[in-house]
Amino acid sequence: xxxxxxxxxxxxxxxxxxxxxxxxxxxxxxxxxxxxxxxxxxxxxxxxxxxxxxxxxxxxxxxxxxxxxxxxxxxxxxxxxxxxxxxxxxxxxxxxxxxxxxxxxxxxxxxxxxxxxxxxxxxxxxxxxxxxxxxxxxxxxxxxxxxxxxxxxxxxxxxxxxxxxxxxxxxxxxxxxxxxxxxxxxxxxxxxxxxxxxxxxxxxxxxxxxxxxxxxxxxxxxxxxxxxxxxxxxxxxxxxxxxxxxxxxxxxxxxxxxxxxxx
Amino acid sequence: xxxxxxxxxxxxxxxxxxxxxxxxxxxxxxxxxxxxxxxxxxxxxxxxxxxxxxxxxxxxxxxxxxxxxxxxxxxxxxxxxxxxxxxxxxxxxxxxxxxxxxxxxxxxxxxxxxxxxxxxxxxxxxxxxxxxxxxxxxxxxxxxxxxxxxxxxxxxxxxxxxxxxxxxxxxxxxxxxxxxxxxxxxxxxxxxxxxxxxxxxxxxxxxxxxxxxxxxxxxxxxxxxxxxxxxxxxxxxxxxxxxxxxxxxxxxxxxxxxxxxxxxxxxxxxxxxxxxxxxxxxxxxxxxxxxxxxxxxxxxxxxxxxxxxxxxxxxxxxxxxxxxxxxxxxxxxxxxxxxxxxxxxxxxxxxxxxxxxxxxxxxxxxxxxxxxxxxxxxx
Numbered sequence: 236x237x238x239x240x241x242x243x244x245x246x247x248x249x250x251x252x253x254x255x256x257x258x259x260x261x262x263x264x265x266x267x268x269x270x271x272x273x274x275x276x277x278x279x280x281x282x283x284x285x286x287x288x289x290x291x292x293x294x295x296x297x298x299x300x301x302x303x304x305x306x307x308x309x310x311x312x313x314x315x316x317x318x319x320x321x322x323x324x325x326x327x328x329x330x331x332x333x334x335x336x337x338x339x340x341x342x343x344x345x346x347x348x349x350x351x352x353x354x355x356x357x358x359x360x361x362x363x364x365x366x367x368x369x370x371x372x373x374x375x376x377x378x379x380x381x382x383x384x385x386x387x388x389x390x391x392x393x394x395x396x397x398x399x400x401x402x403x404x405x406x407x408x409x410x411x412x413x414x415x416x417x418x419x420x421x422x423x424x425x426x427x428x429x430x431x432x433x434x435x436x437x438x439x440x441x442x443x444x445x446x447x448x449x450x451x452x453x454x455x456x457x458x459x460x461x462x463x464x465x466x467x468x469x470x471x472x473x474x475x476x477x478x479x480x481x482x483x484x485x486x487x488x489x490x491x492x493x494x495x496x497x498x
Numbered sequence: 499x500x501x502x503x504x505x506x507x508x509x510x511x512x513x514x515x516x517x518x519x520x521x522x523x524x525x526x527x528x529x530x531x532x533x534x535x536x537x538x539x540x541x542x543x544x545x546x547x548x549x550x551x552x553x554x555x556x557x558x559x560x561x562x563x564x565x566x567x568x569x570x571x572x573x574x575x576x577x578x579x580x581x582x583x584x585x586x587x588x589x590x591x592x593x594x595x596x597x598x599x600x601x602x603x604x605x606x607x608x609x610x611x612x613x614x615x616x617x618x619x620x621x622x623x624x625x626x627x628x629x630x631x632x633x634x635x636x637x638x639x640x641x642x643x644x645x646x647x648x649x650x651x652x653x654x655x656x657x658x659x660x661x662x663x664x665x666x667x668x669x670x671x672x673x674x675x676x677x678x679x680x681x682x683x684x685x686x687x688x689x690x691x692x693x694x695x696x697x698x699x700x701x702x703x704x705x706x707x708x709x710x711x712x713x714x715x716x717x718x719x720x721x722x723x724x725x726x727x728x729x730x731x732x733x734x735x736x737x738x739x740x741x742x743x744x745x746x747x748x749x750x751x752x753x754x755x756x757x758x759x760x761x762x763x764x765x766x767x768x769x770x771x772x773x774x775x776x777x778x779x780x781x782x783x784x785x786x787x788x789x790x791x792x793x794x795x796x797x798x799x800x801x802x803x804x805x806x807x808x809x810x811x812x813x814x815x816x817x818x819x820x821x822x823x824x825x826x827x828x829x830x831x832x833x834x835x836x837x838x839x840x841x842x843x844x845x846x847x848x849x850x851x852x853x854x855x856x857x858x859x860x861x862x863x864x865x866x867x868x869x870x871x872x873x874x875x876x877x
Contacts, residue, residue: 290746293746293750294750295746295749295750319752320752322750322751322752323751323752325750327747327750327751329743329746329747330743331742331743333742333743333744333746333747334744334747335739335744335747335748336739336742336744337735346751346753347751347753350751350752350753351752395747
């Protein structure tokens with residue numbers, strides 16, 4: 236492992252990560268740091284392994300090489316109990332929402348509370364209502380996920396992700412399948428949460444509008460060279476020497492030789 | 499009428515050695531495609547043309563059929579090193595043709611589907627079977643550990659979930675179990691009666707049905723019904739939860755899918771199976787009685803006495819015990835296949851099929867093991 240000292244402000248460190256499925260190497264030498272209270276965007280073209288990187292960070296896939304640290308504690312080398320403990324500090328919003336379809340919204344939000352706190356059932360219900368109110372879903376406690384729209388499902392899933400007041404919130408393509416206005420509202424919600432909860436936020440997305448609105452830092456994965464091409468705040472990456480990064484951030488507008496201006 | 503639906507092709511040589519392909523008529527996919535014969539003949543002639551040009555002024559209408567024809571012509575020309583001049587084509591066709599060749603064929607993408615020799619396939623299948631077996635045993639082990647956690651109070655099963663699964667796997671299964679068990683009872687009685695009638699020993703039908711149902715058929719028929727009914731539904735439930743990332747959502751929340759999803763289902767089925775088995779025994783005996791009384795003329799009192807005389811408590815408890823084990827096997831097979839399911843609609847279907855097949859195979863195997871074990875133990 237590298238002998239570099241961990242940045243004291245680093246919340247998440249990904250070190251020399253190689254992601255592979257059997258012999259097929261998806262991405263190699265990924266190396267970046269996410270500071271506390273960052274909104275960190277993982278971006279890249281379709282099929283570049285953005286979501287796979289997220290799944291590595293959540294421990295759903297084991298790295299072929301390298302490691303992931305939360306604070307100064309290694310997640311990759313942690314034993315099962317330590318991992319479970321770390322996982323409880325995370326909240327995850329899946330691309331499809333992934334609400335438990337057999338449960339009402341209140342039960343969806345309440346399940347993590349029931350499992351990991353000593354709250355009474357009445358208190359659980361009340362906290363769940365509060366979390367749903369925070370995402371604008373007050374009054375929908377007894378609805379099933381199939382009875383509400385896609386945008387509402389995303390918000391309910393966000394309420395569930397926030398149930399245990401996580402330190403780190405992961406978003407997998409939050410705006411996928413949402414109209415521009417709804418996804419803009421979701422972006423605003425993400426920013427509001429970051430400010431009020433003080434959480435670190437990791438977002439996988441390729442929506443330029445979102446990236447420039449919310450990101451304070453980012454990493455760009457390049458599907459062709461199979462490694463990360465750049466890391467830094469997206470606005471600075473507009474002037475990155477790698478033309479692929481500039482092209483991505485300007486929707487290909489850089490191709491005509493312009494020195495990179497936001498769309 | 500048929501000619502109007504077809505594209506027409508004619509070829510002429512111009513003075514400068516260009517092959518002029520004249521296209522006419524309506525080009526529709528519904529009509530048959532014209533053959534390349536005439537063009538191939540010209541291209542293959544000893545004085546090969548310098549270039550191929552088109553005249554499409556008489557084309558009334560066109561769709562992908564014209565495009566396909568032209569792609570074929572272009573391929574033929576490329577092989578022979580003849581240039582294609584697309585100028586005379588309708589502009590839309592020209593653009594589509596350019597689009598079709600803009601990105602060169604991805605050779606890697608096709609290369610993956612290589613043929614695997616027979617011996618290698620046998621080897622791979624054997625390894626896969628070995629993996630599947632060890633995976634099943636591993637899963638059984640994990641479930642046992644999770645059950646240990648629950649028993650020692652380190653984890654808990656939600657009572658509400660458990661009750662719902664018990665209702666689904668218990669009360670709601672009664673109609674189908676009734677029907678199957680009653681019919682199996684009558685079948686046993688019929689088969690027995692045909693043989694026993696020869697010795698005027700019809701009275702022993704009661705004992706045959708009673709022992710057959712309680713020792714083997716009650717547990718076995720219930721297990722097969724439940725494998726098809728509940729095992730399949732477990733696999734479909736967990737499989738579709740896999741598709742929608744609901745299981746990942748549990749895992750990343752630090753909630754074990756084993757404790758949360760598998761255990762309540764397994765406990766519910768292993769609690770309900772013995773009850774269903776007892777019920778099935780009773781219905782089977784009733785079925786036998788229907789035949790004995792209705793067809794063989796055995797009086798109810800005698801049938802009852804004979805049944806009570808020949809069936810002892812060991813037969814019944816043995817069957818009930820077996821049913822409980824079958825319940826665990828069916829639930830484990832269903833849940834494992836569901837959790838292993840791929841993330842597509844067809845994968846969930848395969849998982850469901852596989853859950854039923856695995857469940858029934860396991861039940862039959864276990865039945866064989868029990869038969870030998872009970873024989874050795876003298877039960």
